[in-house]
Each structure stands twice: as structure tokens, then as C-alpha cells.
Amino acid sequence: MHVILDKVKHQPFYLPLLLLMLGLTIISASGFVFFAFEQGVITYIALLAPCFLLLAPSLWLYTNGLVAVEPWRFKHAYIKHYLPSLLSLSLTMALLLAPNALLQKMFFTDEVVANTALTVFISVAIMLVLAVWFMQTAYYLYKLINLTKRYHQQLKDVFCDLSNKKYQWLIYITMAMLLNWIWGVLSIALDNQSIALFAPQCGQALCLITIWGFAYYGLKQQPGFANTYAQTQKPITDTDTTRAEDAASYKRSALSQEHASKIADKIQHALVQQRIYLDANLNLFKLAKHLNEPSQYVSQTLSQVMQTSFFECINNARVEEAKTKLLAGQGNVLEIAMSVGFNTRSSFYKAFKSATGQTPSQFQKAHNS
Numbered sequence: 532m533h534v535i536l537d538k539v540k541h542q543p544f545y546l547p548l549l550l551l552m553l554g555l556t557i558i559s560a561s562g563f564v565f566f567a568f569e570q571g572v573i574t575y576i577a578l579l580a581p582c583f584l585l586l587a588p589s590l591w592l593y594t595n596g597l598v599a600v601e602p603w604r605f606k607h608a609y610i611k612h613y614l615p616s617l618l619s620l621s622l623t624m625a626l627l628l629a630p631n632a633l634l635q636k637m638f639f640t641d642e643v644v645a646n647t648a649l650t651v652f653i654s655v656a657i658m659l660v661l662a663v664w665f666m667q668t669a670y671y672l673y674k675l676i677n678l679t680k681r682y683h684q685q686l687k688d689v690f691c692d693l694s695n696k697k698y699q700w701l702i703y704i705t706m707a708m709l710l711n712w713i714w715g716v717l718s719i720a721l722d723n724q725s726i727a728l729f730a731p732q733c734g735q736a737l738c739l740i741t742i743w744g745f746a747y748y749g750l751k752q753q754p755g756f757a758n759t760y761a762q763t764q765k766p767i768t769d770t771d772t773t774r775a776e777d778a779a780s781y782k783r784s785a786l787s788q789e790h791a792s793k794i795a796d797k798i799q800h801a802l803v804q805q806r807i808y809l810d811a812n813l814n815l816f817k818l819a820k821h822l823n824e825p826s827q828y829v830s831q832t833l834s835q836v837m838q839t840s841f842f843e844c845i846n847n848a849r850v851e852e853a854k855t856k857l858l859a860g861q862g863n864v865l866e867i868a869m870s871v872g873f874n875t876r877s878s879f880y881k882a883f884k885s886a887t888g889q890t891p892s893q894f895q896k897a898h899n900s
Contacts, residue, residue, distance in 0.1 A: 689815045
């Protein structure tokens, strides 16, 4: 956490990760607190509600920071994501101010507790926190799944090589969140069943593994669009939108049909005559600069007029030239892949198979036999 705290100064997208790690750390400390600080147990319990409600929105905001097309900053509008956690502080205060003897009866004995305004408030608040946590986590889990799909499409709208744009970590953290959520729900539902899998030790182990995972990927991962921040003219929509909203945005665009057709012709000229795809580091912004057109218009033209993405457009052009060189025997597969603009052998094979349904060697054999 101290490493993440140091990074926050220069890269604000680490702030939600810091809050996430803080919440997980407190939650996973139950065994230590109950063993070594028995007199602080009630205080610890009082902190659990805001910590649990801190996790999902922090993970969501951290992930948004990693997939943002511009440098991420914490905005006042993001506070709404933390409202459940902030509101649960009322339960925290009630637990801290309640008599210790009363809380001992409520949490650690089977004695009947008299119904007073305080005991009723604590009981109802705990049930509300559990319900909100259940719905909140399911909601953000759904949004993370959609974000994973969305991010992959965004990468294809801007880059023609995704070999260094890994997004599997999004799937990993979504699965980690899902596993913790399922375990938490089942442990509450089966509280009286004495099932070993739902013992506190298992929950702490799962939490510890999750902390390690977030720390590893969190400290290792950099924003997917970091190397294009300086070039960004908002060519793609925000990560919290849908394709339907994209279409609506395009309808409001100032790009006319005539202008779009001219941009399409310029793209074709750049591909066929200038062979711009040979640039291994080509991205949407470099293409837009070459065409002297706004990147938003180029992206819209590719999508609406040419019915393709930047990724598919450039790689299909590379594959077409690679096919000619393969049939002419102008080098081995790796040499040909590099000569037409691919950075890695694997990205070439993947693009070639996607475009032709064959591997390069299968293509050669089929046309040379």
C-alpha cells in the first residue's frame, strides 16, 4: 500500500486502488484483531460496513482509470459511487457509541436484547448494509463484464497491434470480485450449516489471494491508452457508454456524408498508394494526422462508411501484401510478417487466420500445390 500511495502523487488512477486495498486489508484482518486485540473487536466490527461498501465502486473507478482514453482524475461526480459507504458510517457511529455490554449481547451471545431505538437501528442498519452490498456488488460486476467487452473494441478502434495491450487482467479481477461475492453470499446464507468451505479461515484465505492479485496486477498494469494521451482528440467514446449511444453520438456529429466519403477515399489512397500500413507503430491518431483530418472523423468514417474498425482495416491491408509475398517466396514467415508492419509473429498469425481462415503455411501449400 505504501508503494501505491507513492504512485498516487503522479498517477491519480491509483487512488481507487489504494481505497480498494485499504478496504480489503481491514476486512482480512479479522483473525489478527480477534486474536491480538480483543478489546478492539467492537471498533473493528464498526469499520466493516463502510469497508465492504468501499470495494466494488473502488474497483470500478480503478478499472475506468486504466481504460480511460485521457489521463484519469478523480472528479466530484465520482463521490456518488461512495454514497453507500459514506451512509453506512451512521451504523459505524452507532456501534462506537453503543454500550459495550449491549453489543456483546447482540453479537456474541444468544440472549434476547430489549427492543430500543438503538438496538432496532443497529439491527435494521446491518440488514440494509447486507442488502445494499449484495445489490451493489452485482451491479458493478455487471458493469465490469460490459466494460471488458467495451475496452477490447476501443483498443481495436485505435490500435492495429494489441500484442502489448493485454486486457485479460480485466477478466481476472472481475472473476476475483465474483468469487468473493459468491463466497460472501453463501457464507451468510449457510451460516448455521457448519460447512468447512465457509469457515472464516477460508474467507480470509480468499481475501488474501485477492489482495495479492490486486497488488500484483495493480502495480504492474499501466493504462491501455497511456502512450496516446498526448494525441487524443476523443476519437472513441467514454467507457461507460454503449454502441447505441455511439450511434446517437455519430448522428449529432458535424461530419457530413460528403465529407465522410472524401475521408474514405483518402484512407484508401493512404493504404493502396502510400502503403501507410507498413508503419509498425501506426495508430488511429497517426493516420488522422497523415490525412490531415480529425481523428473522431476518421474513426466515424471507418465505422459507418467502410464498415470496419481501424484494427481490421490496417491488418487486412497488411495480410493482403503478406499473401503476395508468401506466394512469391520473399522470405520466411517471420521476415514477411515484419516487412508488412506486424510487430510479432503471433499477431501476424492471428490476423492472417482471421482474414483467410488459414495459417500462412496452409495458405502457401494450398496455392502452390
